[in-house]
Amino acid sequence: MMNDDKKIIRILEVCGTHTQAIVKSGIRYILPNYVKLLSGPGCPVCVTSESYIDMAMDLLSNEEVILATFGDMLKVKGTFYSLFEKKTKENVVILYSPEDAIVLAQKNPEKKVVFLAVGFETTAPIIATTIKNVQENGPDNLFFLSALKRMEPILRFILEDDRNKINGLICPGHVASVLGSDAFRFITEDFHLPAVVCGFEAEDIKKGVHLLLDQIDGKSPVSFANLYERCVRTTGNKLAKDYMEEVFYIEDGYWRGIGKVPNSALGLDKKYQNLDAKYKFGVKEKIIPKPSACQCGEIILGLKTPYECKQFAVSCTPENPLGPCMISSEGACSAHYKYGKVVF
Amino acid sequence: MCLAVPTKITSVQGNYAYAETMGIRQKINIQLIENLVPGEFVLLHAGFAIEKIDQREYLFLKKILNEMMEDDE
C-alpha cells in the first residue's frame, strides 16, 4: 500500500457489534501501524447523558413508579448516582424487550411503569411499535422516557468538527438494515469521504477496510459501497421507518461527553404525549457540565483510542468503570480491555 | 444491547411468531416484517424481528455469536 508521507489514516466505525468484532478478530494488528480503527458513538448506553439518568432517578423517588430498563443501563452514572446504587428489588426491573414492560404493567395495576427507552434506529422502531400498541390497547399505567438517538446527526457533528481527522467510515450494519444503506450516502456526497456498509465477520470487515484504504490511497475513486446486501437493503425496512415517523418527532439530543447535538434525538410526538413520562410526571432534563478524568467524549468522537486515556486499565476497569465507554460491553474501552490486552 | 440475533421462524400467528434463537424457542413480535412465513430467517433485536435475512447469513451470524459467547465464558 502506498503511503509515502506515512500520515496516520483513521477509519471510524460506529456500531457496538463492529467494535467487538474488530477488537476480537485482531484486525488491528495485521494492518500497518499508521492505520487506526477508531470506535465512534456506536453504543447507545455509553452516550446516554447524566441528565437523563438524573431524570430516571427523580422518577425513582416516586413510590408509585417502577422503572423498566435494559440491563446495561444500571451501571451508568447520573450526576451523582447510578440506578444500581439506588434501586430496590421492586422499583427497577430489567427487561429484554419493551413488550415485557406491557406484561409488567398489567401485573402491577396499582403502579406506574416507566420504560427507559434507549437506543439508536435499530431499537427505535421497536419502541415505536410498542408505544403504538399501548396507545391502542393499553395498559394505561405504562409510560416511556425517551433517550432515543439518531445516527446521522452525530456523524455529521463528528465530521464537521475541524479537529476530526477521519479518512473513512464503516457504517453501522444494524442501523443500516433498518434505515437502508442510502441513509449513509451523505458521508460520501457531503463530506467526500469513502464509506462502506459491511457485515460482522472478520472477512467482511477486512474487505471493507481494504476498500476504504484503496480509496484513501487514491487507487480508486472515493465512493460509497454496501458490502452487506445480505442484510441491508438500499431503502431499509419501510414499515420500521413508518412506525418511527408516526410515533416520534425529531429534537435536539444530549450526548454524554459530547453535549448537545442538534436534531439527534427522538421524542414522543404530541399524539402520544399521554404516554410520555416527561409529560406525565413533569420531569425535566437539567444539564450539568461533565466531570472530566474520563475521556469518553474524545473517544466517542474518534479523537483518541482507549489506550491514550491514562485511566485505562489503571483506575478504570470493567469492575470499576469510570466512564460510559467502559460500562457497556459494547463500549470502546470495555471491548479493548477485554480483547485487546495483547497491545500492552 | 445493539446485538441483533439470527433467528429461525417456526410458526406465525398474527403479529407474533414462534421462533428459534440460538437453540431457544420463544415468542417474538413480527409486526415490523411483512409476509413472514415459517422456515424464513430474521434478525431479532429486543424481542422484535427487525429484518429478514437469508439462510447463509443466518448460519454465518450464528457461528460468530457462538464464538463470542464461548469467549465470554
Ligand code: SF4
Ligand atoms: S478508560 Fe475509563 S476513564 Fe478512560 S475514557 Fe475509557 S471509560 Fe473513560
